[in-house]
């Protein structure tokens with residue numbers, strides 16, 4: 001019944017969500033801001049400066065725009081170190097099969113990631129050419145949870161939003177999919193991803209025919 005599937009990248013196709021977590025944790029520790037897994041859920045899917053602002057709001061001192069730029073660069077340098085050794089083996093179980101199944105069913109395939117490192121990650125995984133369209137932070141004004149990124153991907157694919165299925169591991173990402181008027185498959189826990197139409201524990205459980 002769907003004509004396109006639009007995937008998030010970090011935490012859906014590959015476990016870069018964990019690398020983002022490690023890099024933000026080190027940054028948060030350096031500014032003495034409290035940081036744990038539960039708070040990290042709020043950062044998933046949120047762009048770099050937006051995530052930094054959420055962390056610094058919990059830090060004991062305030063920061064100038066220049067300080068913030070430097071902190072964001074520091075986090076990104078650490079993140080880039082972490083992703084530098086990624087290979088196709090770092091695809092999450094089930095992710096490649098999901099891409100193949102969607103392709104075999106004749107649907108279009110899009111990627112919606114607010115990461116400015118999205119193309120690097122796709123190239124390291126060797127899967128860039130499996131997507132008909134990739135929308136990243138450079139293409140959109142408003143990041144997730146705004147629906148702009150999923151709406152842009154649908155427009156590029158030439159498919160109506162109601163004919164799209166979006167796949168996300170983040171609260172902000174599921175909100176973006178739902179506010180775009182699409183069907184949302186959440187990857188993670190139903191307690192966290194409450195707005196998703198369906199929640200699967202991992203991509204290994206993704207079955208296009210179930211939705």
Ligand code: G6P
Nearest residue numbers: 010020044045047048115116117
């Ligand atoms: C994705 C991740 C976020 C990350 C954001 C920006 O949405 O889920 O955790 O902060 O991209 O990534 P970037 O690579 O541009 O810093």
Ligand code: MG
Nearest residue numbers: 008010011169
């Ligand atoms: Mg994600």
